[in-house]
Amino acid sequence: MLQIPLWNRLMITLVVLAGISFAMPNLFYDRVERHNDAVAEMEATGISTDALEAERALWPEVLPSTLVNLGLDLRGGAHLLAEVRVEDVYEARLDALWPDVRDALRDVRDTVGTIRRQDAAPGELRVRISQPDGMGAAVAAVRALAQPVVSLTGVGSSTLDVRGENDVVVVTLSAAEQEATDTRTMQQSVEIVRRRVDEAGTREPTIQRQGTDRILIQVPGIGSAQELKDLIGTTARLTFNPVVGRTSDPEADLESRQILLPSLDEPGTFYILEQTPVVTGDDLVDSQPAFDAQSGVPAVTFQFNPTGARAFGEYTSANVGAPFAIVLDEEVISAPVIRSAITGGSGQITGNFTIEDSTELAVLLRAGALPAEMVFLEERTIGPELGADSIAAGETAALVAFAAVLIFMVLSYGLFGVFASVALILNVGLIFGVLSLIGATLTLPGIAGIVLTIGMAVDANVLVFERIREELKTARGPARAIELGYSRALSAIVDANLTTFIIAVILFVLGSGPVRGFSVTLGIGIVTSVFTAIYVTRLLIVTWFDRRRPKTIEV
Amino acid sequence: MRLRLVPDETNIDFFKYARATFGASIVAMVLSLGIWFAMGLNFGIDFLGGTTLRTEASEPVNVGEYRAALDALALGDVSITEVFDPTFAADQHVAMIRIQAQDGQEAVTPETINAVQDALRTVYPEMTFPSVESVGPKVSGELITTALIAVAASLAAILIYIWLRFEWQFSVGAVAALIHDIVLTVGVFSLLQIRFDLATIAALLTIVGYSINDTVVIFDRLRENLIKYKQRPLQDVMNLSANETLSRTLMTSGTTLLALLALLILGGDVIRGFVFAIFWGVIVGTYSSIYVAKNVVLMIGVKRDWSKPDNKSGTQFSNIDA
Numbered sequence: 061m062l063q064i065p066l067w068n069r070l071m072i073t074l075v076v077l078a079g080i081s082f083a084m085p086n087l088f089y090d091r092v093e094r095h096n097d098a099v100a101e102m103e104a105t106g107i108s109t110d111a112l113e114a115e116r117a118l119w120p121e122v123l124p125s126t127l128v129n130l131g132l133d134l135r136g137g138a139h140l141l142a143e144v145r146v147e148d149v150y151e152a153r154l155d156a157l158w159p160d161v162r163d164a165l166r167d168v169r170d171t172v173g174t175i176r177r178q179d180a181a182p183g184e185l186r187v188r189i190s191q192p193d194g195m196g197a198a199v200a201a202v203r204a205l206a207q208p209v210v211s212l213t214g215v216g217s218s219t220l221d222v223r224g225e226n227d228v229v230v231v232t233l234s235a236a237e238q239e240a241t242d243t244r245t246m247q248q249s250v251e252i253v254r255r256r257v258d259e260a261g262t263r264e265p266t267i268q269r270q271g272t273d274r275i276l277i278q279v280p281g282i283g284s285a286q287e288l289k290d291l292i293g294t295t296a297r298l299t300f301n302p303v304v305g306r307t308s309d310p311e312a313d314l315e316s317r318q319i320l321l322p323s324l325d326e327p328g329t330f331y332i333l334e335q336t337p338v339v340t341g342d343d344l345v346d347s348q349p350a351f352d353a354q355s356g357v358p359a360v361t362f363q364f365n366p367t368g369a370r371a372f373g374e375y376t377s378a379n380v381g382a383p384f385a386i387v388l389d390e391e392v393i394s395a396p397v398i399r400s401a402i403t404g405g406s407g408q409i410t411g412n413f414t415i416e417d418s419t420e421l422a423v424l425l426r427a428g429a430l431p432a433e434m435v436f437l438e439e440r441t442i443g444p445e446l447g448a449d450s451i452a453a454g455e456t457a458a459l460v461a462f463a464a465v466l467i468f469m470v471l472s473y474g475l476f477g478v479f480a481s482v483a484l485i486l487n488v489g490l491i492f493g494v495l496s497l498i499g500a501t502l503t504l505p506g507i508a509g510i511v512l513t514i515g516m517a518v519d520a521n522v523l524v525f526e527r528i529r530e531e532l533k534t535a536r537g538p539a540r541a542i543e544l545g546y547s548r549a550l551s552a553i554v555d556a557n558l559t560t561f562i563i564a565v566i567l568f569v570l571g572s573g574p575v576r577g578f579s580v581t582l583g584i585g586i587v588t589s590v591f592t593a594i595y596v597t598r599l600l601i602v603t604w605f606d607r608r609r610p611k612t613i614e615v
Numbered sequence: 616m617r618l619r620l621v622p623d624e625t626n627i628d629f630f631k632y633a634r635a636t637f638g639a640s641i642v643a644m645v646l647s648l649g650i651w652f653a654m655g656l657n658f659g660i661d662f663l664g665g666t667t668l669r670t671e672a673s674e675p676v677n678v679g680e681y682r683a684a685l686d687a688l689a690l691g692d693v694s695i696t697e698v699f700d701p702t703f704a705a706d707q708h709v710a711m712i713r714i715q716a717q718d719g720q721e722a723v724t725p726e727t728i729n730a731v732q733d734a735l736r737t738v739y740p741e742m743t744f745p746s747v748e749s750v751g752p753k754v755s756g757e758l759i760t761t762a763l764i765a766v767a768a769s770l771a772a773i774l775i776y777i778w779l780r781f782e783w784q785f786s787v788g789a790v791a792a793l794i795h796d797i798v799l800t801v802g803v804f805s806l807l808q809i810r811f812d813l814a815t816i817a818a819l820l821t822i823v824g825y826s827i828n829d830t831v832v833i834f835d836r837l838r839e840n841l842i843k844y845k846q847r848p849l850q851d852v853m854n855l856s857a858n859e860t861l862s863r864t865l866m867t868s869g870t871t872l873l874a875l876l877a878l879l880i881l882g883g884d885v886i887r888g889f890v891f892a893i894f895w896g897v898i899v900g901t902y903s904s905i906y907v908a909k910n911v912v913l914m915i916g917v918k919r920d921w922s923k924p925d926n927k928s929g930t931q932f933s934n935i936d937a
Contacts, residue, residue, distance in 0.1 A: 133885070141754060143753075284747070285747070285749075286725045286728075289725070436751075437750070437751040437753055437754045438749065438750045438751060438754050439747075439748070439749045440746070440747070440748040440749070441744075441746060441747045441748070442745070442746045442748075443743070443744070443745035443746060445743075445745055446669070446745035446746055446885070449702070449883060450883055450885055450886075452702075453702045453881060453882050453883030454878075454882060454883070456702075456881045457877045457878040457880075457881040457882040457883075458877075458878075460877040460881055461873065461874035461875075461876075461877035461878060462874075464873045464874065464876075464877060465870045465873055465874055468618070468869065468870055468873060469870070471617070471618035472617060472618045472619070472620075472866065473617070474617060504885060504886050505814055505817060505886060505889060507882075507886075508878060508882065508886055508889060508890055508893075511874050511875070511877070511878045511882075512821065512871065512874065512875065512878075512893065514874045515867075515870045515871030515872070515873065515874030515875060516825070516828075516867070516870075516871050518866075518867070518870050519828070519863075519867040519870075519871075522863050522866045522867050522870075523832065523863055526860075526862050526863040526866070529623070529862075530859065548839075551835055552831070552832045552835040552836070555780055555831045555832075555834075555835055556827075556828040556829075556831045556832050556835075557828070558776070559773055559776055559777075559824065559827045559828060559831055560824040560825070560827070560828050562769070562772045562773065562776060562824075563769050563772075563773075563820050563821070563823055563824035563827075564824070566765055566768050566769045566772065566820065567765065567817060567820055570761050570762075570764060570765040570768070571765070571813075571817060572813075575813055575814065575816070575817040578814075578817050578821075579817070582821070582824075614617075
């Protein structure tokens with residue numbers, strides 16, 4: 061008959077209590093958030109001040125303090141979807157390979173003759189040899205430079221594809237190596253974007269890789285997508301290139317392997333540079349904003365790692381008296397003349413900087429250059445006031461919906477309606493508890509999902525109550541009717557909710573942003589509503605029935 | 616005294632006007648498709664690419680002046696809509712401005728957005744822009760594909776699930792009802808030119824979820840009654856099942872609509888389109904589970920002997936200690 065084992069009762073009560081206690085901090089969102097911020101800051105810095113202690117005291121340590129994350133549409137902030145031009149890296153890789161290729165071909169000079177690098181499409185390295193008969197030896201020599209690909213899928217293949225076209229050796233990265241490179245580029249880009257966003261000290265940014273070559277960046281609380289782009293969109297690629305000449309002609313003739321770049325400070329001035337840099341920003345270990353000791357203008361200091369220091373030292377000692385260019389993102393910041401060999405591996409850049417510029421540049425250089433350019437496919441800015449308005453509107457709507465459904469249920473089912481209402485209140489508590497526990501993000505459609513769940517959650521109860529009503533007609537006593545009502549309605553409840561749950565899963569897998577937030581609350585709402593309907597209300601009804609033992613019941 | 620949406624005993628013949636209701640459904644679907652093709656959908660930037668700005672000023676929105684200010688920038692197709700909402704303050708005047716995707720650009724450049732904002736500030740200097748969103752054509756194209764896949768995937772998943780749990784005839788009936796709901800909802804979006812964006816797709820899928828929920832409950836009862844009354848004609852058993860579950864169907868739709876109505880009126884304009892879609896879908900979905908899904912099953916006919924193998928699958932959940 062109507063019995064629920066003790067352990068079962070305990071489990072149900074425990075789950076409900078746990079859910080409610082995890083949901084509770086959300087009722088005091090502001091206090092808990094300030095408490096959490098204070099704790100995080102004290103942990104990060106190790107310093108505790110009176111002000112921080114006071115903030116921390118806003119919420120007792122013993123209580124759960126996890127909160128539901130608010131999505132961008134509720135908190136305000138910026139959202140960017142960036143595409144990384146992964147192909148950019150192939151070119152840099154081949155550039156870096158060029159000295160080795162040159163040396164390898166020089167070793168077999170007797171058979172291949174003189175060599176000359178040619179301009180080529182991005183992602184290709186083309187070298188002309190003067191004795192086409194030696195092509196076989198040339199290809200073999202370059203092939204010897206290839207290494208096995210280091211990746212799970214590319215095992216067994218080599219990094220380079222080398223072929224001969226008449227008198228030209230063409231080197232490209234193999235498909236497996238391109239894939240492995242893409243993966244590294246993306247990891248690096250995500251990491252660098254994260255470092256730059258973290259340096260700016262914003263709260264809970266989301267930085268995720270999406271698909272093969274995209275990065276999703278969401279930063280709550282930032283003023284606009286533009287600010288965010290300024291922060292992360294700069295490649296900050298620093299190189300030191302030998303200077304060939306200076307010109308004011310933007311169409312100046314270039315020899316092979318030379319580039320023409322504009323000057324940052326002097327409009328209309330262009331520098332002809334050798335394309336292959338001596339050292340790049342990759343070899344930097346540190347960079348700080350500073351002031352120039354002599355002139356007092358803002359400057360940025362840098363420190364190379366040993367490899368960079370050696371290369372820089374060798375170049376400067378061999379080229380005393382010649383100018384070299386400091387190039388940042390395709391612009392020449394300055395082109396000083398080398399006065400003496402710089403062997404210590406550190407130096408300083410001065411340009412037409414403001415203090416903010418030098419600070420920002422130092423941050424960017426320290427975080428590292430993005431390996432490839434990023435193109436922004438999607439930008440969204442949501443103001444904090446709009447988010448606050450949405451929360452307020454969502455709250456009112458949820459409360460009204462809640463009250464309306466409760467009244468409706470009590471009017472329709474009397475005491476059983478009250479039980480269902482209690483379950484419904486617990487249900488919303490459980491949804492928030494689970495959302496907080498798994499660190500899910502609540503979005504505006506997510507609030508709609510909760511309101512929808514409020515409406516739909518009573519469905520399982522309605523199914524059971526209607527079934528009990530029907531079973532009561534066959535008049536085999538109220539206890540039997542309640543039991544049959546539950547067991548016979550179960551298959552309908554399971555089928556009905558499983559199909560909706562499938563939809564929630566599909567929405568989660570295929571959706572993004574707010575839609576995903578909706579699917580999360582919908583999915584959680586289905587699970588908790590089935591739980592509260594078949595366990596919690598049943599427990600309430602059975603407990604009530606045990607105490608009162610009514611001869612007849614009215615549902 | 617209890618509130619009863621339907622009397623305890625009902626004996627409505629849902630097939631009495633089967634031709635009329637089914638015909639009406641078909642006509643409505645054809646009309647929806649017709650409107651859809653004739654008027655098109657008011658796609659949001661999620662699907663079209665482009666930029667939307669939400670403007671807020673304390674002076675009333677003057678669409679003409681806004682347009683005149685923007686015309687100088689030659690941005691192509693610009694649409695300006697005033698937004699009304701009961702939750703707005705008296706001096707809160709909001710408009711949505713949509714600018715088409717600019718040729719040769721992915722997301723709209725900051726220069727364009729700044730130019731637009733400066734131009735609008737010539738109308739009201741203290742105008743603010745609570746949200747600015749920009750989607751490039753590349754992403755919007757993919758979003759359309761993903762949305763279509765999502766809708767197709769959910770229909771397929773439901774087709775398979777119902778097939779496994781019931782019979783293939785039931786799954787055809789259920790999916791027919793779902794397509795009916797989707798088409799009618801898209802038709803209304805086209806007719807009223809409500810913005811159709813990614814959230815609308817989510818709403819469509821929610822409708823699918825709700826409608827199938829409703830249909831399954833009736834099917835579940837039908838299966839049970841088919842075992843109970845082996846000799847009665849299918850149409851009678853269907854009527855009996857629909858009548859037995861009618862109270863529940865209307866109760867659940869009632870509470871859901873009540874909750875949605877609160878959201879529709881008080882939930883703010885940002886999600887109104889989304890909520891409206893679900894609201895409409897719940898009405899259509901309730902109708903379709905009573906009048907479309909069963910009719911389709913009746914037309915195809917269904918295996919009557921449920922006693923042996925299917926009996927097992929039908930009750931496999933009944934043994935769970937609830």
